[in-house]
Amino acid sequence: MINKTTLKIPVSLVILIYLTVCSSAHVITVNPPTDLQIIDPGHLGQLYVRWHPPASLENRKDCTVRYQLQYFNTYDGEWETIRTSHLNYTAQFNLGKETRVKVQTLLRGQCVNGTDLLSVPTEKTLLSSENGPTESKVTDFACIFYHREYMECNWKKGKEAPPHSKYSLFYWHKKMNQAMECPKYIQTNGVNTGCNFTSNSLMEFTEFNICVNGSSKETPLRPTYFMLQLQNIVKPAALEILNITALENAKIRLKWTPIKGKIPNHCLEYEIQHRQEGQEWISQQITESTFIIFSIDQHEKHCFRVRSKLNIYCADSNVWSDWSKQHCIPDARDPNDTSVQTMALCVLATMILFTLTLFLWIRRQISKGKGVKEGILLGVECEQKMNSP
Template sequence: MGRSRSSVTHGAALMLLFITCRECTGFTVDPPEDLVIFDPGHLGHLEIRWSPPARLINKTECPKHYQLEYFSTYKGGWTAIRTPGRSYSAQFDLMKDIRVKVFTLLSGPCTNGTMVKSKSYTELVQKPLSTGVEGTRVKDFICVFHKMENMECKWGRSAKMPATSQQNLYFWHKQLEHAEECPEYIISGGVRIGCNFTGKVLPDFTDINFCINGSSAEGALKPTFISLQIQNHVKPGATEKLYLRTAPDTQLELHWECPVGSVPEHCLEWEVEHSQEGPDGKIASQQILTQQKSLTLPLIHDDERNCFRVRSQLHKYCVDKSYWSEWSRPNCYPEMKEVTPEPEWDMVRVYVYIAVAITAMLVLSLCLGTMIKVRSSRPEKKQDPLHTTLLVRNSVLRKAEA
């Protein structure tokens, strides 16, 4: 208890000494001047610049530092940094207010070796641009980094978007000198709904800034600004090989292989869905999280059907967030036996055969009728007298011989 009071007393004494020394210098520090925010066209990565207070320009013997505070709309709070420089670059959401404060910090012989901070600060609040037709910003902007190989971003059109409008996507990151346009647009119904970055290398763990703007017959569209890091938007591929077998000790052993793609195996975690169907047809399901590529479960009832499927995502030790992959095809025990269906008559063919037979019979009957008509219409031939005489003679001779 005595030590605690002693520590408090000692700390209070040091604080009092600091205040006294600060007051005994009789030196006050002015805040910085000429605070400006410069936009180099990097879609939200802005440069903040300022000048030292006029009274300190010629005081080279005293080190000058600055404390910059800015409100980060992405983090939802203030960020403070101290720097000896007179400029700083930071990421901002250009669709919201930009708020910046700068203090002066002075130390050295001018302040008897103590750090003195200006009581006031220079502040700048910059409003977002108000240009563009109201209600024309895109909605539901989503980017998916498929298998860590292909980045795809899509967006939706607002209800107030003019039908004739066309949208453009631009992006920038620190490895680019200036913003670039989408390398390959995704088009549906004649309008652009997304961008495919196939073959375009985007760096991970780096802010990538996007801007979707456009034009229409009614005027320019409201621009939309987004900033993200691609490693937080990975969607692994679906697991293709899932194996299931029974072990001698009445257990089910499940194991699987990693999905195809460039996702590091050590970054994957798995969710296994286990469904049990009882004799009564009722199904009970459970989800099991694991960082292993195998799972062993007891086989309690032989008359139950057990089915499994697997999906994966990147765990929190590698990225801040991730998308789940699609489910694998289910694997069940016991397996469903495929029943070969009995052959059935192809009724279409039967109908065709019947139609052909009927047509053939009609054609044949028509042909026979025509032949009969032709024969009946021919005139009867008259018997040749010589021919008749020969026939009678031959008949008489045959009788005589007999």
């Protein structure tokens, strides 16, 4: 006798297997872009990235074709992702470090059932210059844009740079056709250690690229690249407190006028410091050019100073102006300030001279009066003698 065994397979499992087989038979793939290039036009860090579309998509009408570009931001230390329909992109890189770029084709539409389909990436790497020892490049590079009127950049010689190394600075921004050399160098012992820029060679709210390279008879010097946003390194001029007024109820009012120049008043914020003699400074930040301090013992000596910087609405800056000259109440003159002493001496000398002149004039007048009186008496006496028998 033969036993028959029936294998029961759930209908849902059969359907799932069928759909899997069918879908695997219609897998859609997309090719990556071709001919990826990184082009350096000589703008000291601004590079052009270009590519061509895959040939398989030339006649495709049922899908939109876009591209996903990723590049490693060498200034921020992270990957940036851009999606675009164009075949090129311009990005900022630090040429002193390795440049890495990758691009993928992105399909969207009916051909991929309304989903997004990415190709495998096409990648490109641009190696940094290794000309010269790493420690031969300049150190402590810093720039300050003073009052939005001129900029000064300074640097120090690299640790492994020979003693008689020569450094040069080149700069570029988007309004320039090509990079240019520093208009006026700052020198220390005959060596370039900085650069002065006038306002007509500067541009804010865009990348301001700088390269400091050098040469030496002994060894090549490695170039260094920097990217600045000039509005973020503006240093305002030092302020002056124009008026300190003692008010009722132990209050002090401070009022000052921002320095006239190229920085709009609405772009400034202020830090005020005040202290009683012998105590620590107390700081407060405000946005107005008037400030009232409460609970001040006006019989004790209190000193005040103020500084300014660009606020968050005009720049991303942490560059403060120098502190204003310290002002105190009751008024205490700076011991190094001789102007008041000089004025007092001038007034005293004038008074002494005036007194001496007045004394001499009075004495002269008295002498004149006495001479006239003696002359009259002498005349009378002579007349009497002449008339006597």
